[in-house]
Every structure is written in C-alpha cells, then in structure tokens.
Amino acid sequence: MPSYVIAHDVGTSSVKAALIHRSGTVAATAEEPYPIHQPRPGWVEQDPEDYWRGVVATTRRVIEQSGIAPDDILGLVFTTQSMGIIPVDAKGKVLHPNITWVDGRAQDQARWMMRLFGGKALFKRLVGIEITGKDVLPKLIWLRQERPDIYRQTYKILDVNGYLRYRATGRMAIEWSGACSYSFNLKKKDWNRLHFKMIRWDMSKMPDLIRSVDVAGTLTEESANALGLPQTVKVFGGCDDPQSAAIGSGSPGDGDAHIYLGTSAWVVVTTSQAPAFKNGAVCLQSADPNRNLVVGVTESAGANLQWLIDRFFAREKQELAPDDLYTLLDREAETAPAGSDHLIFTPWMLGERCPVATTTTRGTLFNLGHEHTRGHVVRALAEGVAYNLRWIIDNYRRDFQFSISKLRVIGGGSQNRQWMQTLAEVTGCSVETTNQPKTAGAIGAAMCAFVGEGLFESFDDVHNIVQTSQTFSPNTEHADIYNKCFRDYQNVYRDLSRTYKTANERRFNTP
Helix, strand or coil, X not given: CCCEEEEEEECCCEEEEEEEECCCCEEEEEEEEXXXXXXXXXXXXXXXXXXXXXXXXXXXXXXXXXXXXXXXXXXXXXXXXXXXXXXXCCCCCECCCEECCCCCCCHHXXXXXXXXXXXXXXXXXXXXXXXXXXXXXXXXXXXXXXXXXXXXXXXXXXXXXXXXHHHHHCCCEEEHHHHCCCCEECCCCEECHXXXXXXXXXXXXXXXXXXXXXXXXXXXXXXXXXXXXXXXXEEECCXXXXXXXXXXXXXXXXXXXXXXXXXXXXXXXXXXXCCCCECCEEEEECCCCCCEXXXXXXXXXXXXXXXXXXXXXXXXXXXXXXXXXXXXXXXXXXXXXXXXXXXXXXXXXXXXXCCCCECCCCCEEXXXXXXXXXXXXXXXXXXXXXXXXXXXXXXXXXXXXXXXXXXXXXXXXXXXXXXXXXXXXXXXCXXXXXXXXXXXXXXXXXXXXXXXXXXXXXXXXXXXCCCEEEEECCCHHHHHHHHHHHHHHHHHHHHHHHHHHHHHHHHHHCC
C-alpha cells in the first residue's frame, strides 16, 4: 500500500516540497523560487504558471533524491499563500496574474464597500475590522470595475491552492480555509452570498467548496506526465498556509498558540469558537473541519531582514556563505543592548494588516542618533517584529480572553536563537521551537491527506510527529526597557499614521 504524500508549501517567494511518510518522517525536500512583480506602487502580482513550474520541478526532485518509487506515492496536497485572485476562463486559461495577498490596489473600492454599510465607523462596529484595499472583496470589485473585459471572460475565480489543484486534477474548487479570504460563513460552511450580491459579483464565477480532507480528484494524464507520477495519485483539498502551520507546529487543540516567522509573520490561536473579527484579527476555518483559527498577520518580517542584508550587507552577502552571513548578523546585533539604545524599527514596509490595518504606512527607523551602529539596526529590526507580534497577542488577550503564556514558533526565523530570546522577552511568553521548523507547513498539509485517507484518526495525532526542540524563557531584567520601547513603538504608529497617509495615499493610487 502506498505510504507517502508529497506536500507542497507554496509561499510568496518559493514553493517548498516535502516527501513525507505516514510515520511523519520527511524523506526528501526541495525548493524552487519564483519572482514577485510590482507593476505599480502598492501592486504585487505573480504569474500562476510559475507556481506550477515550481511544483513540477520540486516534485521530480524529491522523488529523485529519495529514491522512492512513484507507485509508493498515495497523494498530493498543497498549502498555499492565502487571498489569491486568479481569474480563469472555461478552459482554465489564466486571464490575469495572481493579485496577491500583499497587493493593496483596491483602497477606493474598500471605501465604497464600507459606504454600503453606512461608512467606515459603522462597518467596523458591525464586522469588527476596517476593510482595506488588500482584502479580497474590494479587489473583486476592482476587477469588475477596472478590468470589465476580464470579468466578462471569467468562468471561475481561483485562489493559489485552487489553481494548483485544477492543474493537477482538472477540477475547479476552493477549500474552506481559502474561501474564508473571500466571504465564508463559518457556521453554515457556505459562501456569504449576501456579501457577493452587495458588491454585484456573479456567484456563478465562484467555484465549488470542498474540505481540506476531501479528495478533489486524481491526476490527469497531462499532470501525471509532467510530475512523473501515476494517474492514480489522489489530490486532497489541502489548505491555506496559516492553517497548515497551526497543525504542523503541533498546535491543533483549543487555546494552542503559534507564531510563524518567515517572509511574513502571524500569530494564530486555535479555537472551537467563531469569535467576531477585531483589530485586524480574523476568524478563519482551520484545516481541521471541526475547529477555527484566530489569525493576525504581520505582512513583512523576514522580508525586512532580507532587505537589510541587500542594502547594508551587500558586500558580505557576496563574500560569505549564508550560514556565515547570519552568524555575522548575530554578532553585530549582540553589540547592541536590549532595546537597541531606544532605536525603533517599525516593520510596516508593505503596509500592515494586524494589529493595525493600513495600506499607506511604511517602515520607519525612529530615534536614530550618532550612537547607533549597523548592529543596532539589525537588533532593532528583530525587536520591531517582536513588538508587532506582542501588540497582536495583547489584543488577543483583551478581545478574545485567550490565555497565552506559551508560543510555538516555526519558520526560518525560529532557527535564530537570538531572535527567539528577543521574542520571549518582548512578549513575556515562553517560546518553543520544534523539531520540524522548516517543514511545519508541509507536515500540516500532509496531515490533511493522512486524515482524509484514514491513516490518522484526527489532526490531534500530529503530536506523534512534532516535538519541542528548544525552549526560551523571558529574562525579567529586560522587562522595563522592552515595556518602554513597546509603548513608544505603538505611539510611532498613532502619531504618524496621518502623516503616512498624507505622504503615500495619492502616490499609491496614481498610475
């Protein structure tokens, strides 16, 4: 009997494939990058064909590396970046590049939508959060208004997961967690059809709904030949990346909290409830059909570190191996004290979604003086991301009464001990890393297939696979300085939010 699943974690910058045995053993991994296109300020697009090429390349590589026979592969599953908008015609032809989750082009449409509900203040009271130009429904309005020819030709709108499942099986569908990015009723497990009616969107253009554990189909002859797999391989529903990360971090139960720290970052708490949206945090369907997630996304985290390397460490990047480069960054950061001598780096270089929702805010180095070095900037960047995550956690405690004292952390950032210690001290929480930090998303996705196939009884069985690797405890000696800097961090946003808007709103909305 086939015992392996190939799980593809399709993020903002690359696709990572993992060949995973039903025991949880990762037999092989492969990664394939692809570009981001920014045709205008605030616009962020990608070519869906790049995703599929990455899936094909990494599938073939993990099979070759592992030596596993293709007949031993029982299933294929995707976990992908959320909020994708890929219009396709009846033959599956892509009509427009994917309008990605960080794209903020639809601010005018967001304001129009909120006016339908009586204005921004009333909308926020009714829904719980202010909608922005980065949200999916305003982008659908933008597509209908600004690209009417594409709207008329559109047969279905697919997200990234849905597009890849279509390429694999020929079936157009959207999984429950992906549907949440559009407008999904968590209680009825169906589209919020009234919302689509209000924005004058033709519901026939929305695909069928499936669950994460459902079999969407088997490989077509074309996709099987491209992937080097038998047509009998099943393709499961899969899920968005916060959902797979929650499972793969070993945080599937009620009240479990995890942080993903990669290109972006998020704080997620698993719950059996369906609380209202508040302060940029949203309640979404879990990969587990019986649970939900409260999700707060920080749009740029590791991406900021990459920016810092490219701009401040360009020579070292050319001369040093990656591991040596990160060791150098750590050494430089260690030259600065906790709080970075009151230097604050705000991470909002792509705008922000949570704890504040804004498309015009940008990153700021606040309180820069002659005493600050390159090492201060490195440390301040890590602290700035931690301040943003603490703000989300504090909101969770107040808004949802979540008791959060322990955080599981996954993603590439979790491998940096200094960043983990900083996160523990800024948040006041115990921070745990896992034995599967880079493949957590793929493991969570594989669990969708294993549970769907009946090889695991429930998602809680992930505890048999994922264990704690290291634990970081807060150093109380730094509590005062981090509390002070955190308050200053919040005030940077509050005091400058109007200035950010004045500086950038017209710039971002002018062709």
